[in-house]
Amino acid sequence: MHIGCHLSVSKGYLAMGREALRIGADTFSFFTRNPRGGGAKAFDREDIAALAELLEKEDFAPLVAHAPYTYNLCSDKEANRDFAERSMKEDLERLEDLRGNYYNFHPGNHMKQGSEVAVRIISDSLNRIMWPGMGTVVLLETMAGKGTEVGRSFEELASIIEKVSLKENIGVCLDTCHVYDAGYDIVLDLQGVLREFDRIIGLSYLKAVHLNDSKNPFASHRDRHEKIGQGYLGKDCFTEVINCPSLRDLPFILETPQEDNDGYRDEIAMLRAMSEK
Numbered sequence: 001m002h003i004g005c006h007l008s009v010s011k012g013y014l015a016m017g018r019e020a021l022r023i024g025a026d027t028f029s030f031f032t033r034n035p036r037g038g039g040a041k042a043f044d045r046e047d048i049a050a051l052a053e054l055l056e057k058e059d060f061a062p063l064v065a066h067a068p069y070t071y072n073l074c075s076d077k078e079a080n081r082d083f084a085e086r087s088m089k090e091d092l093e094r095l096e097d098l099r100g101n102y103y104n105f106h107p108g109n110h111m112k113q114g115s116e117v118a119v120r121i122i123s124d125s126l127n128r129i130m131w132p133g134m135g136t137v138v139l140l141e142t143m144a145g146k147g148t149e150v151g152r153s154f155e156e157l158a159s160i161i162e163k164v165s166l167k168e169n170i171g172v173c174l175d176t177c178h179v180y181d182a183g184y185d186i187v188l189d190l191q192g193v194l195r196e197f198d199r200i201i202g203l204s205y206l207k208a209v210h211l212n213d214s215k216n217p218f219a220s221h222r223d224r225h226e227k228i229g230q231g232y233l234g235k236d237c238f239t240e241v242i243n244c245p246s247l248r249d250l251p252f253i254l255e256t257p258q259e260d261n262d263g264y265r266d267e268i269a270m271l272r273a274m275s276e277k
């Protein structure tokens with residue numbers, strides 16, 4: 001089982017790798033720059049190279065970098081679209097020093113332009129951002145459908161993927177809290193939801209899973225994460241998720257509300273104990 005959590009990049013890249021090892025993780029996620037806006041963290045290629053070495057030596061699974069929430073590729077304002085596109089391109093260029101990992105992003109908010117328009121804007125943008133031979137697979141995250149969020153349905157994600165040229169560099173990250181919130185009942189019928197994912201998107205595009213319980217009931221479109229086993233999804237649902245043959249080899253990333261990384265350490269230990277392999 002490959003599992004980790006979201007880590008802070010504030011002490012650098014190698015420090016994240018060491019912290020992951022300390023808490024029993026063999027993958028993790030991190031923001032490619034300050035999520036509350038601001039510039040990119042001073043880019044230290046030596047530090048990244050040191051992390052790359054550690055990942056190799058300790059046999060990490062692929063990492064799942066996370067684009068800042070401030071990016072909105074399908075904004076109704078040109079300046080915001082341009083900012084998101086430029087920043088994502090830069091993030092992906094930096095990630096060439098860590099080839100072989102994932103870069104997850106929220107497809108965006110269509111701001112009343114409608115999701116069909118947004119899907120076209122997003123895929124056009126991805127086609128300008130991505131390049132043949134790039135070392136990273138870009139992941140669209142399944143969203144809860146809060147406000148005008150795009151990516152609330154498998155159909156929306158499929159129509160973006162369909163229009164992206166470089167199919168080998170695009171995929172999906174399934175967030176358990178978000179899909180349940182969006183109206184896919186993984187508590188009562190995980191297998192049925194995965195069959196639907198396969199029919200509409202294709203399971204080969206599923207590359208990573210965000211493991212989060214939900215503070216809100218089914219289909220509430222609120223997006224509030226809860227600790228594993230303490231929300232509406234419940235422990236049994238996670239036992240099924242982490243042992244499911246189509247999911248169990250993917251990197252699992254925790255984004256649960258924890259006071260500190262020791263909270264994640266305990267949650268990782270609990271999930272490893274729930275894993276059957």
Ligand code: FE
Nearest residue numbers: 066105106141
């Ligand atoms: Fe996310």
Ligand code: FE
Nearest residue numbers: 141175210255
């Ligand atoms: Fe998530």
Ligand code: ZN
Nearest residue numbers: 177178223225
């Ligand atoms: Zn969320």
